[in-house]
Amino acid sequence: MFENEWERRWNPLREEWIIYAAHRNNRPWTTASNASTAKLKADYDPNCYLCPTNLRIHGDRNPDYSDVFIFENDHPVVGLNSPEIPQDQQSSANGLYIKKSAKGIAKVVCYHRNHNLTLGELPLDNTYKVFLELKKQMEEFRANPVISHVLIFENKGELCGVSNPHPHCQIYATDFTFTITQKHFDVAEKFKQKEHKNIFEEIINAEIQDGRRVFEENKGAIAFIPFFARYAYETMIFPKKRHATLLTMTDEELYDLAETFHRVIRKFDKNFGIIFPYVMTFQQALVDGSEHPEHHLFISIQPPLRQPDLIKYLGGPETGSSTFMSDTMPEQKALELKNIILE
Numbered sequence: 529m530f531e532n533e534w535e536r537r538w539n540p541l542r543e544e545w546i547i548y549a550a551h552r553n554n555r556p557w558t559t560a561s562n563a564s565t566a567k568l569k570a571d572y573d574p575n576c577y578l579c580p581t582n583l584r585i586h587g588d589r590n591p592d593y594s595d596v597f598i599f600e601n602d603h604p605v606v607g608l609n610s611p612e613i614p615q616d617q618q619s620s621a622n623g624l625y626i627k628k629s630a631k632g633i634a635k636v637v638c639y640h641r642n643h644n645l646t647l648g649e650l651p652l653d654n655t656y657k658v659f660l661e662l663k664k665q666m667e668e669f670r671a672n673p674v675i676s677h678v679l680i681f682e683n684k685g686e687l688c689g690v691s692n693p694h695p696h697c698q699i700y701a702t703d704f705t706f707t708i709t710q711k712h713f714d715v716a717e718k719f720k721q722k723e724h725k726n727i728f729e730e731i732i733n734a735e736i737q738d739g740r741r742v743f744e745e746n747k748g749a750i751a752f753i754p755f756f757a758r759y760a761y762e763t764m765i766f767p768k769k770r771h772a773t774l775l776t777m778t779d780e781e782l783y784d785l786a787e788t789f790h791r792v793i794r795k796f797d798k799n800f801g802i803i804f805p806y807v808m809t810f811q812q813a814l815v816d817g818s819e820h821p822e823h824h825l826f827i828s829i830q831p832p833l834r835q836p837d838l839i840k841y842l843g844g845p846e847t848g849s850s851t852f853m854s855d856t857m858p859e860q861k862a863l864e865l866k867n868i869i870l871e
């Protein structure tokens with residue numbers, strides 16, 4: 529049904545081409561992933577620095593928490609105490625080379641006390657609680673004059689480089705804008721000038737109209753593998769009503785978003801019968817005091833696997849040239865997920 533498809537598609541949010549060559553999907557492979565996607569057995573690990581009551585690296589002891597537990601990362605990539613760069617050292621090579629301090633706040637968000645239960649295995653209520661706590665975090669960051677950009681992300685599974693299997697996500701809140709957020713601003717602004725419309729709303733409308741790639745939907749949220757997906761199971765989850773960040777979402781809207789996210793990741797797990805690894809990010813506007821009417825919050829999930837034992841390696845075209853090759857069609861993978869019945 530999809531084997532003969534061979535074309536390139538434009539990703540309007542990243543402004544790049546993706547080449548789809550589904551006719552190559554059956555080519556022989558000799559490299560299989562051997563990173564573990566198996567279930568952990570114990571619900572508590574005395575050596576885990578995220579489990580309740582355990583000591584962390586710098587001597588802080590975790591409380592005996594049950595649901596969500598948030599703390600500042602002991603090994604931060606960005607910190608409010610990162611060294612200041614003197615003014616006369618910030619620029620060199622006639623302004624070509626620029627450096628600044630790595631300022632920000634890095635936090636860890638443990639989802640639950642259980643060492644071995646992912647969000648997809650826990651009841652929906654746990655995901656909802658996590659989303660409510662993330663909104664509270666956003667309120668703190670909005671009130672902090674140093675912070676303008678907030679990235680919430682989860683690296684799930686060994687394949688995605690997670691350093692501790694205890695289910696958790698992370699927050700990097702910084703005083704500068706990350707690349708993809710800036711890109712989203714730029715394309716949304718350009719689209720607004722040209723079409724007098726919101727690019728994110730147009731993408732949602734296009735996906736609803738086509739229908740083939742939408743595989744989860746409830747009253748307030750919608751999930752699809754976009755027309756321009758780079759990864760086989762790449763999924764975007766939008767609240768149907770536009771919000772620039774989590775900050776303006778009502779509890780009901782957050783619940784619908786959490787429910788859709790929860791169903792998506794359960795479908796991922798059920799599809800192959802493994803804990804399906806992914807990189808998840810909340811794509812939000814800045815918390816710099818502006819309203820950002822052109823931005824539309826969404827959750828982006830980018831799983832590295834194409835099949836249970838087949839990882840999408842980033843080779844010459846991707847790493848060397850930022851142009852993705854896909855051996856599967858978004859319609860094909862969305863159909864697979866549509867057909868999964870969750871009990």
Ligand SMILES: [Zn+2]
Pocket residue numbers: 572573576577578579580642643694
């Ligand atoms: Zn643990």
